[in-house]
Amino acid sequence: MATKGKNTIIQTTPNDNVGIVANVNGLEKGMEVNGITAKDAIPMGHKMALCDLEIGDKVIRYGQTIGYAKTKIGKGEWVDALKMDLPQPPDLDSIPMPQPKRNTIEPLEGYTFQGFRNTDGSVGTKNVLGITTSVQCVAGMTDFVVKKIKAELLPRFPNVDDVVALNHSYGCGVAIDAPAAIIPIRTVRNLAQNPNFGGELMIIGLGCEKLQPNRLLNDSVTDASILFLQDEAFTGFSEMVEGIMQIAERHLHKLNARQRTTCPASDLVVGMQCGGSDAFSGITGNPASGFAADLIVRAGGTVFFSEVTEVRDAVHLLVPRTTDPSVAQALLNEMAWYDHYLAQGSADRSANPTPGNKRGGLSNVVEKALGSIAKSGTSPIVDVVAPGDKVRRKGLNFVATPASDFVCGTLQMAAGMNIHVFITGRGTPYGLAAVPVVKVSSNSKLGNRWFDLIDFDAGPIAEGTKTIEEAGWDLFHLILEVASGKRKVAADTLGIHNDLVLFNPAPLT
Amino acid sequence: MATKGKNTIIQTTPNDNVGIVANVNGLEKGMEVNGITAKDAIPMGHKMALCDLEIGDKVIRYGQTIGYAKTKIGKGEWVDALKMDLPQPPDLDSIPMPQPKRNTIEPLEGYTFQGFRNTDGSVGTKNVLGITTSVQCVAGMTDFVVKKIKAELLPRFPNVDDVVALNHSYGCGVAIDAPAAIIPIRTVRNLAQNPNFGGELMIIGLGCEKLQPNRLLNDSVTDASILFLQDEAFTGFSEMVEGIMQIAERHLHKLNARQRTTCPASDLVVGMQCGGSDAFSGITGNPASGFAADLIVRAGGTVFFSEVTEVRDAVHLLVPRTTDPSVAQALLNEMAWYDHYLAQGSADRSANPTPGNKRGGLSNVVEKALGSIAKSGTSPIVDVVAPGDKVRRKGLNFVATPASDFVCGTLQMAAGMNIHVFITGRGTPYGLAAVPVVKVSSNSKLGNRWFDLIDFDAGPIAEGTKTIEEAGWDLFHLILEVASGKRKVAADTLGIHNDLVLFNPAPLT
Secondary structure (H helix, E strand, O other): OOOOOOOOEEOOOOOOOEEEEOOOOOEOOOOEEOOEEOOOOEOOOOEEEOOOEOOOOEEEEOOEEEEEEOOOEOOOOEOOHHHEEOOOOOOHHHOOOOOOOOOOOOOOOOOEEEEEEOOOOOEEOOOEEEEEEOOHHHHHHHHHHHHHHHHHOHHHOOOOOEEEEEOOOOOOOEOOOOHHHHHHHHHHHHHHOOHHHOOOOEEEEOOOOOOOHHHHHHHHOOHHHEEEOOOOOOOOHHHHHHHHHHHHHHHHHHHHOOOEEEEEHHHOEEEEEEOOOOOOOOOOHHHHHHHHHHHHHHOOOEEEEOOHHHHHHHHHHHHHHEOOHHHHHHHHHHHHHHHHHHHHOOOOHHHOOOHHHHHOOOOOHHHHHHHHHHHHOOOOEEEEEOOOOOOOOOEEEEEOOOOOHHHHHHHHHHHOOOEEEEEEOOOOOOOOOOOOEEEEEOOHHHHHHOOOOOOEEOOHHHHOOOOHHHHHHHHHHHHHHHHOOOOOOHHHHHOOOOOOOOOOOOOEO | OOOOOOOOEEOOOOOOOEEEEOOOOOEOOOOEEOOEEOOOOEOOOOEEEOOOEOOOOEEEEOOEEEEEEOOOEOOOOEEOHHHEEOOOOOOHHHOOOOOOOOOOOOOOOOOEEEEEEOOOOOEEOOOEEEEEEOOHHHHHHHHHHHHHHHHHOHHHOOOOOEEEEEOOOOOOOEOOOOHHHHHHHHHHHHHHOOHHHOOOOEEEEOOOOOOOHHHHHHHHOOHHHEEEOOOOOOOOHHHHHHHHHHHHHHHHHHHHOOOEEEEEHHHOEEEEEEOOOOOOOOOOHHHHHHHHHHHHHHOOOEEEEOOHHHHHHHHHHHHHHEOOHHHHHHHHHHHHHHHHHHHHOOOOHHHOOOHHHHHOOOOOHHHHHHHHHHHHOOOOEEEEEOOOOOOOOOEEEEEOOOOOHHHHHHHHHHOOOOEEEEEEOOOOOOOOOOOOEEEEEOOHHHHHHOOOOOOEEOOHHHHOOOOHHHHHHHHHHHHHHHHOOOOOOHHHHHOOOOOOOOOOOOOEO
């Protein structure tokens, strides 16, 4: 890993036969780096061969095979995606099961934040009225009412941070009894119960939707907090609006009584995600986030990592980290389910890297996966949460989700995260209305250019002016500050937030 | 069909052995109607047996078998969903192909509206700046900028009606080369080209997304109208915002020069859809809309009807209406594709009716289908448009879509509709930001209660105070007025609009 001082090429492990170009403007042809002469102009974040490679030779990064040379590649040449064949993914049936192991994590004590404690034991980092919807049909109505609540009611409840409509595309014209429909249904259910909403559930339904509110939230919401637009009690639009305002006001009263109190860091539930990754993500932002993840787990907190197609090729490295064969099996089951899901649509995990990933130097999904899992740190994996499900155990959890940023974020929010860390190399303005998103840049070029969109720059790691450990501690402290409401994240300052996007592998009708 | 005068029970054809209760408060047990004594209390819109039925007897409505009696059902009893078995759907391989036929429609001349004519020959009914997005990642940004454009630029361009962000959930983390990915991709492409946007295309992209703007719109948009947030030319948020504002201003200038001119009714492209249907939909709202559809087709215009799972059980009645065996085959292909799509997700078309449909008296998908196709009128079906594709021929088109209201509406908008007719019995506040939605109630109970949310009440047909023909003509005239911008629809007056929701049968990665 990088040490302090100016680096121009980064070798992740001593066994690597490729290095990552770290200078902002890339290498020019003929430049000498670490005693090797560049044979091509190589852009920042891309790979240079550290020795001669014959056809069929392994290309090694992170000490793992990320591909096989398709052509002869000379020392100092640019190793781009077209020069490599993709390795086979690990065979799920031949990965040895781990032995159950004792937790040997060194505890980290004394770290706290100021959070909103809920009656179910969870802790919010914001105090938000979340308005759940059972169907997209009502979205225009909820958008209208949320504006009105913010203008007319919210000023009277100064302890409440925001009002958010949990709009989504589900509920009407869906095959509600198809096996996979359980995923979007439980996602909407668990989104409503995110710790930042303080248990103050209210639902706007239509009346004729497939996803009936009682199917959605059973007995966790009282009838008085469910409003159906089709209710015959309402004559016209303004009576419906008035009905919703009354329910909202009741919940705002209760939310307004919430106060921040000192909570141990063990109450953090941090969703780790990366999106718009480049080759630096796996060297800077992800390992620094992984270090912070380890600190949170050592403090007794909860950390999520996700994105099935991005861990699929590294799953043989994750299985030995599970605490129990049942957890390992759950992990393998999620991989197998996704393999089948992709195959049914005539796709496979090679569809994952984006054009931007490739331009950023990530040649294929194997290289992406090895960098991606760095954000999980080194802690044992204590549980696997199925898509849309809620977390059950403290510690490091694999939350199975697609890699699509906003789908992953929506599912991590449903799983119960109260703070989100999002690492990006290419840059995205990603944000969520109800949960603070700490955006981490993997390189300072982005960190500087997007000075008001990025919350934390991990770029100095590549430049050798900060170690992973230092950046990890800084990020950990930032997480505590954001969770305490003492620091606003960029997306919240600017007020730019993405839609919630459900994962629905079941058909529409 | 209903004649003028007070009706309490409606028999759709003389062969029907069930009738629909038309009184607002339903029938009480013991009430006598048309010489039959009600043996149960039967709610409005539900079916009463007009004769005794033995187990296995056909239950006939619209002159077609909608089910088989599961139990003995006495004359005057309530025939609810639980008393019927669902018939098999028509076997797609055994429907006889039609002979090619000459168009024998009686022309209807002299009807015009005031529309915005575009250079490609299409005509807008509104003058809207549509901001296309290539990925959900940018949605927070476009929402922010749309607000700013409306506040700061729009007042200077009085001929422009609105600015709309075409946000969607696609673009990142998708299997972009999976066969079914063509559907969401062409949907986003064709949404951008809806006639109401006047050909003034602009795109906000991120830069690293799977759905690259050039893949999305090829050469139909100039580079100067595409902005990537990741473009290194932008330092920070406000420079990005400024960049978008500049592109928007250029397009607003051009849109502001558009003027309404007199256009023949043949320039109408009307999307017919029903949602939240009840048993009246098939007697009042849908046949009246079907009558209006015939008038539009006679005037040389274009009409869409949709919702594959709602026509599947009536497809044997539609095939003879196609103008050519190739159109018939395209129709059958869409049905077969959908059968397979549902089966892959372990569902079938029986998943269609909603709890609200059933409470409204629609027992199953067969009954729903027979009522649903009434809105297509009686014209020949000249073409079949695949999901997300654009219309090619004037006349009555089957636009293949799921039945989910907002998904169907999004796909009809992509197909090029410039006005939308939406028939509902239960009620929904449905609206689209870019295309006016005329909401039609199937019963006056809803029409009266939702006086400011419904644009046209077809309920008087059931009450016998208006004929289908009269209501159809009234609706036709209303469509012309709305298309001319002389009358605002309820959703636009209130400002409540649904999200665009793509149909993506391909997997996420």
